[in-house]
Amino acid sequence: MIPHHPLSSDEHYPASAGSLSESTEVNPALSNRPDKPEEACGVFGVYAPGEDVAKMTYFGLYALQHRGQESAGIATFDSNAQVHLHKGMGLVSQVFNETILEELPGHLAVGHTRYSTTGTSRVVNAQPAIVPTRLGPLALAHNGNLVNTAVLGQELIEQKCNLITTTDSEMIAWAIGLEVDKGKDWLDAAISAFQRCKGAYSLAIATPTGIMGARDPNGIRPLVIGTLEGNPTRYVLASETCGLDIIGAEYLRDVEPGELVWIGEEGLASFHWSQASERKLCIFEMIYFARPDSIMCNESLYSYRLQLGRQLAKESPADVDIVIGVPDSGIPAAIGFSQTSGIPYAEGLIKNRYVGRTFIQPTQHMRESGIKMKLNPLKDVLTGKKVLMVDDSIVRGTTSRKIVKALRDAGATEVHMRISSPPVTHPCFYGIDTDSQDQLIAATKSVAEIEAQIEVDSLAYLSWEGMLIATGEDPSRFCSACFTGDYPIQIPDPVKRSKLIMEKALSSTPAG
Ligand code: SF4
CATH class of the missing domain: 3.60.20.10 (Aminohydrolase, N-terminal nucleophile (Ntn) domain)
Incomplete structure (x- = not known):
């Protein structure tokens, strides 16, 4: 060597x-x-x-x-x-x-x-x-x-x-x-x-x-x-x-x-x-990470995400005027929700597509003004409307809360949220940078508590079964550990302790 x-x-x-x-x-x-x-x-x-x-x-x-x-x-x-x-x-x-x-x-x-x-x-x-x-x-x-x-x-x-x-x-x-x-x-x-x-x-x-x-x-x-x-x-x-x-x-x-x-x-x-x-393909690749125009498991991910929205509409309907998606990744599921529910789809949030990840930090004032550098609500679409917003996931919940507030400030009379995946309760150890478990809002709070924290009129997640049924494949062919904690590749204890609440608690127990 x-x-x-x-x-x-x-x-x-x-x-x-x-x-x-x-x-x-x-x-x-x-x-x-x-x-x-x-x-x-x-x-x-x-x-x-x-x-x-x-x-x-x-x-x-x-x-x-x-x-x-x-x-x-x-x-x-x-x-x-x-x-x-x-x-x-x-x-x-x-x-x-x-x-x-x-x-x-x-x-x-x-x-x-x-x-x-x-x-x-x-x-x-x-x-x-x-x-x-x-x-x-x-x-x-x-x-x-x-x-x-x-x-x-x-x-x-x-x-x-x-x-x-x-x-x-x-x-x-x-x-x-x-x-x-x-x-x-x-x-x-x-x-x-x-x-x-x-x-x-x-x-x-x-x-x-x-x-x-x-x-x-x-x-x-x-x-x-x-x-x-x-x-x-x-x-x-x-x-x-x-x-x-x-x-x-x-x-x-x-x-x-x-x-x-x-x-x-x-x-x-x-x-x-x-x-x-x-x-054990990462199911999150299909829900969110990979581009919607990519093909996985013999179908476009756009089609899969539409299907997630259709399934979500069957599982968790809502009495609203319009369905919107959080750009870009929530949009196919929002369209699928609209198709199955018959509720009109509208663009309620416009993404600044050229902002990307900037090396220049925003000013304190811009940071406090919330998410508008990335997403801007369309007032004339939202004013006076009961709105159902579809997103692909909630991790810490901080962004969801800001978006909900922005929709209300723009005139929405009710804001309901539907998530096209189950609650994220466990961190990933296989190449996705999720927070440690104590930072994941669904690991420590019930759906009702999350609803209160992000200030929505109602919140529902897609079921684990619904997420996997939509793939059209044998569910055992996917990793879905961040929703279940069932990790397909064994993780050494010290690595687990770095991110899992239970293991952290154990690690702080005095030896002997
Ligand atoms: S735990 Fe599994 S499903 Fe979740 S992000 Fe990691 S690889 Fe994907």
């Missing part, structure tokens, strides 16, 4: 690699956390000799921007087996420009958009993670979260790995690199390394000769394979199908849980390396 990390060396890197001034290294938007679970990451990979792989990756990441807005990175490999890397803090459009992309030559690439779940928000933690091996560098982009980082990190340090970040993603990269340096090829090395990784991981990995795509045995996070239009021997990997659509690639299939695919000169080869694969 080469005992230093490539970021300490510039021989394989253009001058721009990993560059960012210290003053912008920590993203101030972190202090302005939204009241929603945050998706961890988007990954993208492409093998396409003769094509502009850096630009393709840029656009793939652009489509996956909703999966992580704190940092972005692209690594390309050229025909001399050199890796070229650029990564930085901010949105994909802030990190890259034409000049930077021109400095990323090659025939294959991987890219990443990140929202930190493990590791702080610093450029050194941005991905792809690069690790040197005897077969050349490896660049790895990871979506998910390992639950055994304490053990794995310690083992890797004992094996003289020079971990320079605090991310589980770098640990996976080093675990693969170690196996390569024992004499294995890329595939055997990856398969050996996966045996040491517990938790959720969907990976796009670049090597000098090909790219690899892999999912953990439960396939918690999504990963799809596409082919370039007009050239079915050129392959693309993406977290969601919207990452294929943007570059004109055609969806081929999902990477299966417990599958590793190798894509190189010989085409695509598949290896099912786990004997215990059982799909």
Whole structure:
């Protein structure tokens, strides 16, 4: 094993690699956390000799921007087996420009958009993670979260790995690199390394000769394979199908849980390396995280979310004048509710689509004025109306309360709320940044208490059964632990204690 990390060396890197001034290294938007679970990451990979792989990756990441807005990175490999890397803090459009992309030559690439779940928000933690091996560098982009980082990190340090970040993603990269340096090829090395990784991981990995795509045995996070239009021997990997659509690639299939695919000169080869694969796709991907134009479980997520709204209308009707959705993610379910109830759908909240995540903090006055930087109520639609508002989830309840107040201030005579998922009562350990359990409003309060706290005239959630029926699939094929506490991958006690109320209470009990 080469005992230093490539970021300490510039021989394989253009001058721009990993560059960012210290003053912008920590993203101030972190202090302005939204009241929603945050998706961890988007990954993208492409093998396409003769094509502009850096630009393709840029656009793939652009489509996956909703999966992580704190940092972005692209690594390309050229025909001399050199890796070229650029990564930085901010949105994909802030990190890259034409000049930077021109400095990323090659025939294959991987890219990443990140929202930190493990590791702080610093450029050194941005991905792809690069690790040197005897077969050349490896660049790895990871979506998910390992639950055994304490053990794995310690083992890797004992094996003289020079971990320079605090991310589980770098640990996976080093675990693969170690196996390569024992004499294995890329595939055997990856398969050996996966045996040491517990938790959720969907990976796009670049090597000098090909790219690899892999999912953990439960396939918690999504990963799809596409082919370039007009050239079915050129392959693309993406977290969601919207990452294929943007570059004109055609969806081929999902990477299966417990599958590793190798894509190189010989085409695509598949290896099912786990004997215990059982799909447990994150149901929250379908409800909220993934883009509505992406396809999962053979249907568009827009259709699934419409279906959630229809089911919600059957379960929890209301006597109101109009149905509105909280933009953007609550809108399909609101339309579905309207279709089944016969109550007219209206746009009652307008989203400022260009506000994004700004690095400039709002003034104190703006902060106090509430949510209007993002959502503005339409007075002429709302005045004098009994309004039913549909949202996809309530986490802490702070934003819901502000929106309800804004609707009343705009003239709504009654505000009722319907949620197109069950109450979120448990934190996620598999790559979604939810608050600890004591911050989740539904973990500590009844529906009636939440109703009072957010000041709505009525509140109802979709049932757990209704949420799963709408998938049209066997419910056992999904993870829904944040609604039930039934975690499909075992979580070590110290990790549980970091986020669960019960475990916190236990941990404070004196020993003996
Ligand atoms: S715990 Fe919730 S957010 Fe996390 S993977 Fe399971 S369903 Fe998704």
